[in-house]
Amino acid sequence: MGALDGIVGFHIRLAHGAVYRHFTETFVDLGLTQKQVSLLWVVGDEPGVAQIELGQRLRMDRATTMTIVNRLEQRGYVQRRRSNSDGRKQALYLTAEGQAALAEAKSCIASHEAWLQARFTSDEVKKLVELLTRIHE
Amino acid sequence: MGALDGIVGFHIRLAHGAVYRHFTETFVDLGLTQKQVSLLWVVGDEPGVAQIELGQRLRMDRATTMTIVNRLEQRGYVQRRRSNSDGRKQALYLTAEGQAALAEAKSCIASHEAWLQARFTSDEVKKLVELLTRIHE
DNA sequence: GTTGAATTGTATGCTTTACTAACAAATGTG
DNA sequence: CACATTTGTTAGTAAAGCATACAATTCAAC
Numbered sequence: 352m353g354a355l356d357g358i359v360g361f362h363i364r365l366a367h368g369a370v371y372r373h374f375t376e377t378f379v380d381l382g383l384t385q386k387q388v389s390l391l392w393v394v395g396d397e398p399g400v401a402q403i404e405l406g407q408r409l410r411m412d413r414a415t416t417m418t419i420v421n422r423l424e425q426r427g428y429v430q431r432r433r434s435n436s437d438g439r440k441q442a443l444y445l446t447a448e449g450q451a452a453l454a455e456a457k458s459c460i461a462s463h464e465a466w467l468q469a470r471f472t473s474d475e476v477k478k479l480v481e482l483l484t485r486i487h488e
Numbered sequence: 489m490g491a492l493d494g495i496v497g498f499h500i501r502l503a504h505g506a507v508y509r510h511f512t513e514t515f516v517d518l519g520l521t522q523k524q525v526s527l528l529w530v531v532g533d534e535p536g537v538a539q540i541e542l543g544q545r546l547r548m549d550r551a552t553t554m555t556i557v558n559r560l561e562q563r564g565y566v567q568r569r570r571s572n573s574d575g576r577k578q579a580l581y582l583t584a585e586g587q588a589a590l591a592e593a594k595s596c597i598a599s600h601e602a603w604l605q606a607r608f609t610s611d612e613v614k615k616l617v618e619l620l621t622r623i624h625e
Numbered sequence: 626g627t628t629g630a631a632t633t634g635t636a637t638g639c640t641t642t643a644c645t646a647a648c649a650a651a652t653g654t655g
Numbered sequence: 656c657a658c659a660t661t662t663g664t665t666a667g668t669a670a671a672g673c674a675t676a677c678a679a680t681t682c683a684a685c
Contacts, residue, residue: 355529358597359604360507362617364522365624367504368547368643370497375644384670385501392492403633410505415672417635422670439633439680460495467496470622479619480499485607487502508672521641540662552643554664559641576651576662631682637675644668652661 363486370467377463383456386411386419391453394429394443401440410487428452500623507604514600520593523548523556528590531566531580538577547624565589 355361374385383391386409393408394400406416420443423429428449434440445453468476492498511522520528526546531537543553557580560566565586571577582590605613 354533355526358601359613359617360511360522360597360601361526362620362624363500363504363507364526365547366620367500369624370500371643374497385497386671389492389498389501396491401633410502411671412673413634414636414674418671437633437681441634460497464495464497467623471619475619476496478615480496482608482612482616482619483499483503486604487499487506505672512673523642538662548642549644550663551645551665555642574652574662578663627685629682629684631680633678633680635676635678639674640672642669642671644670646667647665649664650662652659654659655657 373466374463377459377466378456381452381455381459383452387423388453388456388460390416390419390423391428391445391449391456394445395450395453398444399434399442401434401437401442403440405443423449510603511600514596514603515593518589518592518596520589524560525590525593525597527553527556527560528565528582528586528593531582532587532590535581536571536579538571538574538579540577542580560586 371385378384378388389409390405393405397404402416402420403413405411405420406413409416411419420429420431424431426448427446430444430446431441432444434442471479508522515521515525523546527542530542530545539553539557540550542548542557543550546553548556557566557568561568563585564583567581567583568578569581571579608616
């Protein structure tokens with residue numbers, strides 16, 4: 352085996368770390384994490400989505416999804432209501448505060464993404480997303 | 489703002505998660521994590537490296553580096569010795585067990601990387617690493 | 626239609642990673 | 656020499672992930 356720099360997984364880990372750190376800085380005032388923002392985002396896009404579907408979309412198991420939904424519910428951003436069509440499922444909805452937080456978060460994401468994409472041309476961004484998608488799909 | 493799929497940071501997070509999960513599966517028998525393996529790898533490449541330098545190479549702060557070195561020391565894979573040139577520094581070395589574990593880990597990394605790179609041509613791998621490097625450098 | 630399997634949510638506990646703050650020892654600088 | 660910086664260390668906090676177990680609901684087989 353050659354050097355650590357030749358390992359693709361290593362670069363993904365480092366890049367993720369760098370993005371995560373910048374994300375945290377950007378969101379320190381809002382007090383939201385990556386997972387919390389993406390969860391809010393999905394619930395905003397699909398009101399009434401069930402926890403299990405959320406987890407599948409964000410690649411989290413049920414227990415992890417619970418933790419994050421719990422925190423967002425405690426903060427008053429998300430509401431649980433029993434689903435009409437399937438009594439096992441919890442349908443999730445944003446509160447007014449949740450919608451406001453999501454709107455703020457989206458503008459923070461915009462500046463975070465600008466920082467990230469500043470080092471790429473738009474073709475490179477497209478290529479990068481395409482390559483990364485092959486990993487997580 | 490458009491959809492979550494348009495956010496580069498989101499794809500990096502998902503790709504990292506997928507790689508992390510496969511890594512964990514691959515290393516469940518060895519009982520090593522990504523961080524532990526990369527730390528062993530660096531110490532193997534540069535015997536006598538100080539903790540602070542390790543942290544810089546792997547983008548970890550001192551406290552986090554401590555945690556991981558502690559675990560590897562408890563397992564008997566790594567040794568701390570006070571540096572001769574600078575009394576503040578701890579020089580790190582692999583034990584014989586550490587070297588054996590690293591050798592095994594490298595062969596696990598090889599199959600993990602094969603799984604990861606199977607979806608890319610070698611040109612794409614090169615491109616991906618180049619793009620990711622711009623993020624974490 | 627009832628029984629048994631699968632799905633979904635929930636609760637609990639454990640592990641890893643990451644960060645902050647404070648302190649001590651060694652080193653470097655004025 | 657006095658003071659600041661670097662490095663290691665400890666302790667505490669928090670997020671995220673996973674496994675397990677259990678209850679309620681739904682689905683499937685018979």
